[in-house]
Amino acid sequence: xxxxIQQIKEKLIKRxxxxxxxxxxxxxxxxxxxxxxxxxxxxxxxxxxxxxxxAGRFSSxxxxxxIIDEASQITIQFKDSLFAIYxxxxxxxxxxxxxxxEMGVLSxxxxxIKEISIxxxxxxxxxxxVALKSGTAGKAFSFIxxxxxxxxxxxxxxxxxxxxxxxxxxxxxxxxxxxxxxxGEKQKSLNSRLDSHLEQAFxxxxxxxxxxxxxxxSLSRSSKDIQPPLMRIMEEVQLQDIIRQSIDHIYISxxxxxxxxxxxxxxxxxxxxxxRKILPDLCFSVLEDVKKELKGSQxxxxxxxxxxxxxxxxxxxxxxxxxxSSLDASGREGRSITALREESAGRIEEMIHDVNQSIKMSxxxxxxxxxxxxxxxxxxRQFLSFEPIITRFHxxxxxxxxxxxxxxxxxxxxxxxxxxxxxxxxxDNDISRALDTIKHFLKTTEKTIGEYSLVIRKEMPELKNLTxxxxxxxxxxxxxxxxxxxxxxxxRLFTPRFFTLYGETERNRKKLKELEEGISHMxxxxxxxxxxxxxxxxxxxxxxxxENWTIQNERLANIxxxxxxxxxxxxxxxxxxxAVEAEExxxxxxxxxF
Numbered sequence: 001x002x003x004x005i006q007q008i009k010e011k012l013i014k015r016x017x018x019x020x021x022x023x024x025x026x027x028x029x030x031x032x033x034x035x036x037x038x039x040x041x042x043x044x045x046x047x048x049x050x051x052x053x054x055a056g057r058f059s060s061x062x063x064x065x066x067i068i069d070e071a072s073q074i075t076i077q078f079k080d081s082l083f084a085i086y087x088x089x090x091x092x093x094x095x096x097x098x099x100x101x102e103m104g105v106l107s108x109x110x111x112x113i114k115e116i117s118i119x120x121x122x123x124x125x126x127x128x129x130v131a132l133k134s135g136t137a138g139k140a141f142s143f144i145x146x147x148x149x150x151x152x153x154x155x156x157x158x159x160x161x162x163x164x165x166x167x168x169x170x171x172x173x174x175x176x177x178x179x180x181x182x183x184g185e186k187q188k189s190l191n192s193r194l195d196s197h198l199e200q201a202f203x204x205x206x207x208x209x210x211x212x213x214x215x216x217x218s219l220s221r222s223s224k225d226i227q228p229p230l231m232r233i234m235e236e237v238q239l240q241d242i243i244r245q246s247i248d249h250i251y252i253s254x255x256x257x258x259x260x261x262x263x264x265x266x267x268x269x270x271x272x273x274x275x276r277k278i279l280p281d282l283c284f285s286v287l288e289d290v291k292k293e294l295k296g297s298q299x300x301x302x303x304x305x306x307x308x309x310x311x312x313x314x315x316x317x318x319x320x321x322x323x324x325s326s327l328d329a330s331g332r333e334g335r336s337i338t339a340l341r342e343e344s345a346g347r348i349e350e351m352i353h354d355v356n357q358s359i360k361m362s363x364x365x366x367x368x369x370x371x372x373x374x375x376x377x378x379x380x381r382q383f384l385s386f387e388p389i390i391t392r393f394h395x396x397x398x399x400x401x402x403x404x405x406x407x408x409x410x411x412x413x414x415x416x417x418x419x420x421x422x423x424x425x426x427x428d429n430d431i432s433r434a435l436d437t438i439k440h441f442l443k444t445t446e447k448t449i450g451e452y453s454l455v456i457r458k459e460m461p462e463l464k465n466l467t468x469x470x471x472x473x474x475x476x477x478x479x480x481x482x483x484x485x486x487x488x489x490x491x492r493l494f495t496p497r498f499f500t501l502y503g504e505t506e507r508n509r510k511k512l513k514e515l516e517e518g519i520s521h522m523x524x525x526x527x528x529x530x531x532x533x534x535x536x537x538x539x540x541x542x543x544x545x546x547e548n549w550t551i552q553n554e555r556l557a558n559i560x561x562x563x564x565x566x567x568x569x570x571x572x573x574x575x576x577x578x579a580v581e582a583e584e585x586x587x588x589x590x591x592x593x594f
């Protein structure tokens with residue numbers, strides 16, 4: 001018979017070599033890539049941690065809390081200063097309101113003085129006519145009435161001036177009152193908005209920064225969750241040693257095959273054929289064990305790789321969503337620190353503008369109040385200018401009375417002189433009333449405006465200092481925000497090389513399935529060996545029960561002695577009908593180095 005066992009053996013060995021090469025290539029690549037991937041993961045974690053720490057150094061709880069505390073202190077002091085001014089605004093408004101009401105009588109007084117002066121002028125003209133008719137007797141009286149006419153005309157001119165100045169003064173005080181009212185309302189509004197302004201400008205933005213920093217820390221910490229599945233895969237890569245030992249067992253088994261020679265005895269041929277018939281079972285057992293280990297390994301790889309992918313996808317999705325929403329200047333993607341930064345800066349700018357405007361209004365009120373006092377003093381002096389005129393009126397009346405008493409021809413002028421006396425008294429009373437009103441208004445207003453000016457001089461530096469501190473606080477917040485934004489723009493959990501290595505490991509991992517195809521080819525060839533044994537047995541006549549043939553040589557014992565995995569050794573022992581001790585070989589799955 002023609003024995004082609006050598007060709008079958010060579011094909012098997014070729015297939016084994018291909019399986020070994022492919023197995024070593026895949027596992028060597030995995031054994032190289034996964035440690036590098038793990039190393040790159042550690043590098044990624046280190047870089048992301050450094051990025052987080054860099055942001056955290058600026059947006060730490062201490063820094064943020066300091067900004068919030070400073071903002072709270074500024075708010076309290078702002079409100080105290082603004083309330084002090086607001087309180088003085090109210091007091092000044094009440095005084096001006098009351099003063100304007102009192103000063104309102106001046107227009108009536110001035111009008112009355114003018115009316116009396118006009119009447120006095122008419123009386124002087126009538127008296128002059130009588131004096132002229134009286135001839136020599138009325139000559140002196142005519143001089144008196146002429147002087148009276150001149151004084152009346154002068155009084156009329158002064159009342160016209162007073163009317164203009166008094167009206168201007170009252171209008172000025174009306175505008176002044178309006179300004180005080182507006183300033184008070186604005187300060188009241190500003191005071192009520194301070195809390196919300198600073199709350200949104202500082203506290204809201206600051207808390208968003210803390211939240212962002214904490215999210216970055218959380219993401220960075222979560223990236224460490226990828227380490228355990230990678231470590232588990234690395235452990236499974238060690239299975240290649242067991243697979244190699246198993247394949248070596250097939251090499252050992254195949255090495256025992258011999259070509260049947262024609263010179264052999266029938267017992268020797270039967271012995272070889274029986275060996276060929278049972279040895280495929282041993283190899284099948286070994287290959288089954290290899291397939292089992294490969295499938296178990298693939299299951300571990302797939303489960304752990306799926307876990308890694310799930311973690312990667314989840315972390316990258318969270319990172320991208322967080323970064324995009326944080327950097328979205330429009331603020332449409334939730335709480336954007338970029339939008340909050342602009343909003344915060346805008347609110348602080350608006351608040352500082354409002355405070356500066358309040359300061360300017362208060363300073364204007366103080367300065368304008370002082371000017372109004374000066375104008376009121378001018379009005380007072382104008383009223384005082386009536387005093388010498390009133391004195392002249394009184395002197396003329398005395399002279400008139402004397403002249404009327406001396407000249408009988410002027411006897412009818414007694415009523416006129418009496419009327420002149422009454423009119424002069426009227427002017428005198430009106431002037432006194434006006435001066436009393438002005439003096440009282442001056443006394444209360446000058447005191448209140450003076451006190452207001454003192455408050456303004458005291459509070460203005462404090463308010464300016466507070467606006468400066470607010471601006472500085474905002475600058476610190478902006479610096480922290482800018483640093484965090486810069487970190488966010490470059491924030492990544494994994495390096496580009498990590499993703500490159502991850503892709504390579506995935507491609508190599510998927511090649512494990514190709515090994516099963518190689519094992520299937522080997523199983524086909526092993527069946528060929530069994531068929532070869534059956535054909536050879538048939539050619540020998542088939543008179544001997546090959547199934548129960550006891551192999552006479554030591555080949556199975558040699559195989560058993562060379563096997564290093566207990567399960568394989570036991571299978572060979574069972575086939576040989578011998579026993580093996582457990583300690584003589586490693587259990588299947590235990591890594592040995594030989």
